[in-house]
Amino acid sequence: MSFTRRTVLQFATSLMLLTGATTAFASDDGVKRLAIQVSDNDPATFTKALNVATNFAKGMSDAGEIYEIEIVTFNAGLHLLRSDTSPVMDRIKSISESVPDVTFSACGNTIAGMTKKEGAAPPITEYARVVPAGVVRLLELDEMGYYVIRP
Template sequence: MRKILGMIAVGVMALWAAAALAQDGLADHKLALQISDNNPQKMNTVLNVAANVTRYYESQGETVEVRIVAFNAGLHMLREDTSPVLERLGAFGASMPNVTFAACGNTIAGMTKKEGKEPPIVKIAEHVPAGVVDLMTLNEAGWTVIRP
C-alpha cells in the first residue's frame, strides 16, 4: 500500500511540475529589458529593441515575451507626467501584447517621498516591489536580461 501511495504521490508531483513548466513556457523566448536612466534616447532604444525582437521572432513563426523593467531614474519612462516616450507606450499597449512593463515600487516610494505625492504611472505598467529583484527573478527563471 505504501508503495502505491508513494507512486501516486510521485506521479502527482510529476504532473504538477509538467503543468507548471507548460504554463511558464508559453513563449518560445523570454527577454527582460532594463531601463534605469532618465534618457530619452535609451528609452527609445529599449522600445526599439522590444519591437525589433518581437518582429524577428514573429517572422520566424516563434513567440517572444518581452518585459521592460523601469527603476531608478528610468521610471520616468513610465510616468504619465514626465515620460518622453508616452505616445509610444500607448502604441505598444495597443499593438504588442507580448510586451509588458514593470514599475519599481522602491523607486515610486522614493519619488513619492521627494515630491510629496505619488507619481502617476501609466496604466499599462505593473507595479512590482523592486525592479532589480524583478530582473533577478526573471533571470533565475531563464529569461535573458539585457540593458540596452
C-alpha cells in the same frame, strides 16, 4: 597559480553544463524571453529600449516564434513610465495596444522614494504594473529563463 581568460571561460562553461544552466533562448518550452532594464532618465535610452522590444517582437513573430518581453524600470528609468514626464508615452501606448506579450514594470521602491521626495505618488501609465523592486524583478526574470539586457 595563474588563470588565463580561456581557462576561466572553459571552467564557467563546464560549470553551466554540469548545473544544467539554461538561457532564455534554450528554454524547455520554446518561448523566447527578453527582459530589458531601464534605469536611466535618458530619452535616447527610452527610445533604444522600445526599439529593441519592437524589433525583437517583429523578429520573433516573423520567424513564427512565441516570445515574452518585459521592460523593467527603476531608479531614474521610472520616468519612462511616468505619464507626466515620459517623452515616449505615445509609443508605450501603441506598443501596449499592438505588440502582444510585452509587459512594462515599474519599481515600487522607486515609486516610494519619488513619493517621499515629491510629496505625492508619481503618476504611472495605465500600461504598466508595479512590482515590489525592479532589481529583484530582473533577478526573478533571469531565474525564469529571460535574457536580461540593458540598452
